[in-house]
Amino acid sequence: MKASEWEVDSNGYWEALYSDDGREFRADFTKDGKWVETERSITFDDLPDAVKEGFRRDFGQEEIAEIEWVDNAVKGIFYDIELKKPGPNKDVEYNENGNRIEPFLAVVSEMTEPLGSGATRAMRTEEMSAVQLLFEFGFNLLTILIFAWAIYYRRHHDHKMLFLLLGFNLFLFPIFLLSTSLTIGFGFTVFALLALVRMRSDTFSKTEVAYLLGAVALTFINAILPARVEIASSIVVILAAYFADHPKIWRDGYRTTHIRYRIKDTTKMLDHNYLSRQLAEDFKIEVNNIEIERVAKNEVRMTVMYRADPAENPGEDSLRLPE
Known part of the structure; x- marks a missing residue:
């Protein structure tokens, strides 16, 4: 030869x-x-x-x-x-x-x-079978539920923020997945939408902003990246949220929650100092700040930034206030 x-x-x-x-x-x-x-x-x-x-x-x-x-x-x-x-x-x-x-x-x-070229996106969606599309939608749904419900909602109990996280992901995911091209202008549109939501809503805390960006990141990751990279990247985002916002890790840090608090003396429903003292006494917590959102009859809806009082709850690392 x-x-x-x-x-x-x-x-x-x-x-x-x-x-x-x-x-x-x-x-x-x-x-x-x-x-x-x-x-x-x-x-x-x-x-x-x-x-x-x-x-x-x-x-x-x-x-x-x-x-x-x-x-x-x-x-x-x-x-x-x-x-x-x-x-x-x-x-x-x-x-x-x-x-x-x-x-x-x-x-x-x-x-x-580059996202703007659209070649990879078009090729990927054209090659997808029905089973692959179901996997993409199912995996995205699984990751956003873990991220938004299992991690965020079970810690912060804010159903409106939960809806916002789910809405951003589930509404935008099909667009990203099935689009043949993603331009820079499209990216600016997404961030403009985020800015509009922030302007027309109550002030977001840093934690809420981080979770919102995480939900948007999951949308991009699950819709654009190849399957193996998609799975690994989604796991990284979920683990980052789980540990970065874990009360046992940040034992001395303040937490924010939304509650409805019934008050006997209706003349003091707008008295921040009084409400802070009452919350501290009733729940054995150290209150850093409260923001009153709504007052109705004998109930005050407010956002409370707090942490467990070490003197009263030396063994507790978090506290769940009633909604």
Whole structure:
């Protein structure tokens, strides 16, 4: 077996063209003679049954430009199938068991591609099957429920803020997921919407702003990033919220909650000092600040910034006030 021709390919490797048992092969080597991979062109009928089934499962009857059998020094034997696409064609790889191989460089490329180009987004949504779309929507719903309800609401008990977190995520997620392009102007629109909500609502605390940005971040992550990066990034956001706002970690920090407080002396419903003293006595807490939101009959709705009084509750790290 002897190479009939040598040439330098587009990757800078020396490529040897040779024949073996009537079949044409191409072998790539580095400049110092290290073997990289060997490949040969084949037809769809030459593919193993498992690879055929895997391809039909993922891409149906999409048009194929070229198929190559590849023996790689790192990945071993796999099959490279080039799909015809508008513009550049797309290469997909399968191992001998019919499982699709996700190249690391492809993941990095998809992550770093400018949002405004839209190429990655269009390609991703076009390739999604019904099952994949259900997974994307289901995973996004799971992560935002953990983030907004299991973490935020169970700690702060503000149902309006819960609705805002869920609303931002669930309303914007389908737009991001199915859009073929995301421009800079679209990003400015999202942040303008955030600013409008803040202007037309009660003043947000720093904690609420952080949670709102987290919900928006989950929307972008779940809609735009590749699946494996999406899962890892979502877990990072959720863990950051869980630990950064955990009362056991910030034992001496103040917490904010919204409550409805019944008062006997209705003449002092707007007296901040009186309300602070009453809350401190009733719940054994140290009150830092209160903001009265609404007064009705003998009930005051207010936002309370507080922490457990170490002298009264030495073993408690948080306190749940009644809503």
